[in-house]
Structures are given as C-alpha cells and as structure tokens.
Amino acid sequence: MDSESGHIQEDEATPGEGVIAIPWQHLSEDALVAIMDDFITREGTDYGDYADTLEAKRGQVLGQIQTGKVVILFDPVESSCHLVLKENLPSDL
Numbered sequence: 001m002d003s004e005s006g007h008i009q010e011d012e013a014t015p016g017e018g019v020i021a022i023p024w025q026h027l028s029e030d031a032l033v034a035i036m037d038d039f040i041t042r043e044g045t046d047y048g049d050y051a052d053t054l055e056a057k058r059g060q061v062l063g064q065i066q067t068g069k070v071v072i073l074f075d076p077v078e079s080s081c082h083l084v085l086k087e088n089l090p091s092d093l
Helices: 029-038 054-066
Strands: 018-024 071-076 080-085
Touching: 029 054, 029 080, 054 071
Parallel strands: none
Antiparallel strands: 018 071, 071 080
16 A cells, blocks of 8 residues: 555555455454554655645545455464455455
C-alpha cells in the first residue's frame, strides 16, 4: 500500500503456504483498526507535501477492504496480518 495515497500497491508480496484470508467482518473493530494502523504507519512512508490524517487513511483502507479490493491475510508462521490486493492473490484464497 502506498501510505500516502491510501492505496494498496500491486507489488505486495504474494502469500506463503498456510496463509489464510480473514473476512474483515469476523474481526473486532479494535483488531481491524490495529491491522490498518500497522499498515498505514509503517516506516519509510513518503508523505510528500501533503499528508492525510490517520483517520482519512483509515477510511481509504477500510473502503478498499469493504469493497473486496483488499484482502486481510493471516500468516500463522509470522503470527501477523497483511493487507494485499485481491487481484494479486491466487484464486484459492
């Protein structure tokens, strides 16, 4: 995801073995916000001349999750969640 624009980038890594898709509706609000915040606030973000607020970025990411453009993946090996463009996933996820 490009944290500046709030859009998931197409070059996000493809999931490894054992990774499962988690429907966003199955997460508590706190868990969903924590996953989005972790993604949005990663180091190395270039905000340029204008930076959206955290709330605005959350809204952008949530919209992509709710429309199915972005999928939440859980990696049991890393015990972590990732946000990935659905179009970049194998059809079995």
